[in-house]
Amino acid sequence: FYLYWFFRICILMALWAVAHLNSPGYGLRALRRTTGGRRGSAGLTGQDANGVPLRRSKRGWMWNQFFLLEEYTGTDLQYVGKLHSDSDRGDGSVRYVLSGEGAGTLFKIDEKSGDIHATKRLDREEKAYYILHAKAVNRFTNEALExxxxxxxxxxxxxxxxxxxTKDPYMAQVPEMSDIGTSVIQVTATDADDATYGNSARVVYSILEGQPYFSVDPDTGLIKTALPDMDREVKENYQVVIQAKDMAGQMGGLSGTTTVSITLSDVNDNPPRFTKSLYEFRVPESTELGATAGLVPAEDADIGENAEMDYRIVWSDSPGTFDIITNRSTQEGVIVLRKPLDFESKRQYSFRIQVENVHINPRFFTNGPFRDEATVKIIVEDVDEPPVFxxxxxxxxxxxxxxxxxxxGSISAxxxxxKETLIRYSIDRxxxxxxxxNIHAGNGSVFxxxxxDREENTWHNITVIATEFNNPRQMSRVPVYIRVLDVNDNAPTLATNxxxxxxxNAKANQRIQTVSATDPDDxxxxxxxxxxxxxxAAGKANFSVRDNKDNTAWILTRRNSYNSLQRSVYHVPVVITDGDTPMQSSTNTLTIKVCTCDREGKMKLCNAEALTARAGLSTGALVAILLCVIILLMIVVLFAALRRQKKKEPLIISKEDVRDNVVSYNDEGGGEEDTQAFDIGTLRNPEAIEENKQRRDIVPETFYPPVRRPVLPPTRDNNGDVRDFINQRLQDNDSDPTAPPYDSLATYAYEGNGSVAESLSSLESVTTEGDQDYNYLSEWGPRFKKLADMYGGDDSDRDS
Structure with a gap:
């Protein structure tokens, strides 16, 4: 309440001061904006830069610039100010009108007095000022007075x-061991109040938590380290609380806080250290090369790449036997075996190892290298080993x-x-x-x-096994290569056939062949x-052999001419001897054929045996050709038989084959109505005749079954028998409902009443009444018999 009246009095005093400043004697009259109105008397006030006289008009408005406090909490409407025109005589004839931002809602004006009041509490941070317009009119005539x-x-x-x-919380990092005053992070706070009016928006920073490790600049909010040598390995994370207070930090100001999480980042300020000064490992002598003999851990308080380490051996009583490498995932030293161990020759090894960081920070270690050393002792353990050759x-x-x-030879293991262990030898079969x-099981002698036979196998590769007698599971293997040495036990022969x-027409002493030899010995x-x-053969020889002393020989003629008719082939025995010990020799027969040649000595023709041999047609080849010819003939015969059998299948092929049973039918017919006029299947299968089937091409006068009449025997004196035969067949076809159409052509042939020699058939027909065996005709036998019975004829006709 007191603050309210204090600020209100201050505002009234300010308004009074402004009113006096706006008087004619002050230079702030420009704040009074007049866009029109009644003018008073004009007076000369001077000239402008062009010499034009300047005149000053009397202002019609009488009001001051308005100010209003935000966040008003009173019960009455907050008074803003008063508008007044010098045209107002106080008789109520003047009406004041207000328009613009908030007019009628936030701000109301008394039409008679010109007093302006605010209807609501206003917030400067929401809107700092309002622009309005006012005018004065005559209440009765609505004429604008101003x-x-x-x-x-x-x-x-x-x-x-x-x-x-701007943030809450802040995250920051600073390297450990940083100097005092090292910048960490800058925080920023903002105040929505008017920074141009008083100290409401002037912010001052201070640290509430985090001392004495960090400090903050009160004006900029920059956080810095306040203690030297802060060690990450001692404490890594810090929580710092920063306060921002307005009113320049004075009493009564408002404040806000934020938290800053500060982490000390690692630097390589710690050397690696072995956990022990002496490491001892037991390794069996049977350990394979490249196997791990032991792990040596070293510790480093740093993290990340600052904790990466390298190991090395700096001294050893048996150099090269062991090596040490770094396991990059665990940063452990891995001792690896590089040479085989032997309990009987050396039972203990000793060496010194060294570890140091990969990335060294010279700031913290200027007095020497960053490393540590330890001693490693390897004790070899005895194991039961297999025999050693x-x-x-x-x-x-x-x-x-x-x-x-x-x-x-002999094998030894x-x-x-x-130990005095007995060894047993054997051959891997x-x-x-x-x-x-084979091998002697006790002393290892191979026999x-x-x-x-060297010519069969020059080398024999076998494997010998040595096994401990007391422990058969302990065994070893060794390869044995046996070479068979040559002995001259093979006689030489001609190199080829x-x-x-x-x-x-050969001449004497003419070379006809050069021969060489081969010998499997070496x-x-x-x-x-x-x-x-x-x-x-030397006394009666027709040819001679000349040794060329270079493992070849010439075959020479011993006379001028040879006659193939007298002798076509000569066999020359050639003796070949080697020069090794014991000497071996063999007699080889060289076959020489006599041939006819041209003048240049090129062969033109040899005897039949020679030609056969040169053609390369052996007995087996001739037999194969003969078999192929026989098979081809069999295929031709079989194909002809199949074609002949296929031709015998149909009964009726042409009209010459079946006498009067074949019908030539070459007209177009009557379409579907003629489909049953003629059925060729009836001739092929007489047993399938439909007895009551009617002709469809004509309407018969009477319906009666076909009458089979006896055949009249013809006479030899005239042709009446033929005429009677044809008439009878015409009558039968006319009365037959299953006969072909009338526009078809039927042919009849008559053989006569029989042969003087009776039947020529080999089927032994006896009488016309006797039943004959027609099975020889397969499926066509019954059909021929049926046709013969239908059309008559004697035994010879049926047989035919």
């Missing part, structure tokens, strides 16, 4: 809004002609555990399927149990062959 004038109602601000931060592989040699059960070799010929110095003519 032109419309614009004025402003300004809302005076009061401190009714507290400062508000003295060699990784054995190579033996044996001559191919050695007798059975000859010792070839020992127990690496140092999967590598010696033919059981060519052959079958004869060896030579096809040699001599021309009939002498150390290579082959050396000697060629000669067999001794028994």
């Amino acid at each position: 032109g419309e004038s614009e004025f402003i109602i300004k809302i005076h601000d009061i401190n009714d809004n507290e400062p508000r931060f 003295r060699r990784a592989a054995y190579v033996m040699e044996v001559i191919e002609d050695v007798p059975r059960n000859t010792a070839i 020992t127990d690496p555990d140092g 999967r590598t010696d399927m033919d059981r060519v070799f 052959n149990v079958r004869e060896l 030579y096809e040699t010929f001599v021309c009939e 002498p150390i110095g290579g082959h050396r062959f000697f060629f000669s003519l067999a001794q028994e």
Whole structure:
């Protein structure tokens, strides 16, 4: 209440001061906006820049600029101000009219007095001023006494809004071990009050929580570190509460707060440390290479990349036996075996390891490297190991002609555990399927149990197994390669089956063939062959053999001409001897054929045997060709038989085959009405005749079944028998309801009353009354018999 009257008195005093400032003697008259109205007497006040006289008019309005406090809480309407015109004589003839923003709703005017009141409580933060228009008119004539004038109602601000931060909470990071005064984050608070009026919007920052670690600048809101060497490993997160207060922080001002969450980020300010100074591991001697022998952990208070470590071995009593690497996921040191262990030769290993950070911060470690060291001891444990051969592989040699059960070599294995363990030897039979070799189970001597042939197998690869006698599960394997050495046990032969010929016009001492030899043996110095003519053929030989001393020989003629008619083939025995020990020789027959040649010595024609041999037609080839011809003939015969059988299927093919039973029907017919006029199926199957089937092409006068009349025997003296036969057939067809149409042509043939030689059939017809066996005609037999009975005829006719 007291504040209300205090501010109201202040406003009245301000209004009084403004009224005096607007008097003619003050220079603020421009605030009085006059757009029209009654003018008073004019007076000369001076000249403008162009020398034109300036005149001042008397103003018709008499009112002041208005001000209004926001957030009015009184019970009465808040008084804004008064409008007055010098035309108003106080007799009530003047009416004041208000228009513009809020006129009639927020602001009301008394038409008689010109007093303006606010009807509602106003908020400057919502709207800071209102623009209105006022005019004075004659109440009775509505004549404008003053032109419309614009004025402003300004809302005076009061401190009714507290400062508000732009975020809540704030998140910030600062590196640990930062110096005092290191900037962390800047906070900002805003006040909705009028910053141009008093201190209502002037904000001052202060820290409520977070001391003594952090401080805040009161004017800018910048948060800084307040203590040196804050360690993340000691405390990582801090909650700081910042207050913003208006009225420049004075008493009675409004305030707001926010929380700032500050995290100390890690820096590499801690070295890695081994958890122990001595690490001891037990490793079996059977551990495979590359296996892990132990894990060495090191700790680092830092995190992330600041905690990444590298391990290395800086000293070892057996360099190269072990190595250490880093497990990047756990940052542990992994000890790896690089050389095999042997309990019997070395039972303990010792070495020193070192760990250091990968990323080193020189700010914190300027006096030396950032690392730590520890000692590792490896104790080798004894295990029962399989036997160990003295060699990784054995190579033996044996001559191919050695007798059975000859010792070839010896295999030896020992127990690496140092015990007097008996070893048992055996051969893996999967590598010696033919059981060519065997081994002594006790001393490991290898011997052959079958004869060896170098030409069959030069090398034999077997596997020998050594097993501990007391523990058969402990076994080892070793490859044994046995080479069979050559012995000259094969005689040389001709290199190929030579096809040699001599021309009939050959001259003496003419070369007709060059021969070479082959030998499956493999002498150390290579082959050396000697060629000669067999001794028994040397006296009567027609050809000679010349050794060329280069493992080849020439076959030469010994006379001028040869006659293929006298002798077409010559057989020359050639003796081939090798030069190895023991010497081996063989006699090979070279076949020479006599051929006719041209002048240049090219073969033109040989004897039949030679031509057959050159054509390459062996006995097997001729037999195959003969079989193909026979099969082809059989196929032709079978095809002809099938065609013949197929032709016999239809009974009626042409009118010459079945005497008077074939009808030539070549007219177009009567369409569907003629479909039953003639049925060729009846001729094919007489048993299927429909007895009561009527002719459809004519209307018969009488209906009666066909009459079968006896056949009149013809006479030999005249042709009356033929005439009677034809008349009888015409009458039968005319009376037959199933006969073909009348416009069809029927042919009849008559053979006569029989042959003098009686029937020529081989079916032995006896009498016309006797039943004949027609099964030989298959399905056509009954049909022929039916046709014969229908049309008459003697036995010879039916047989035919």
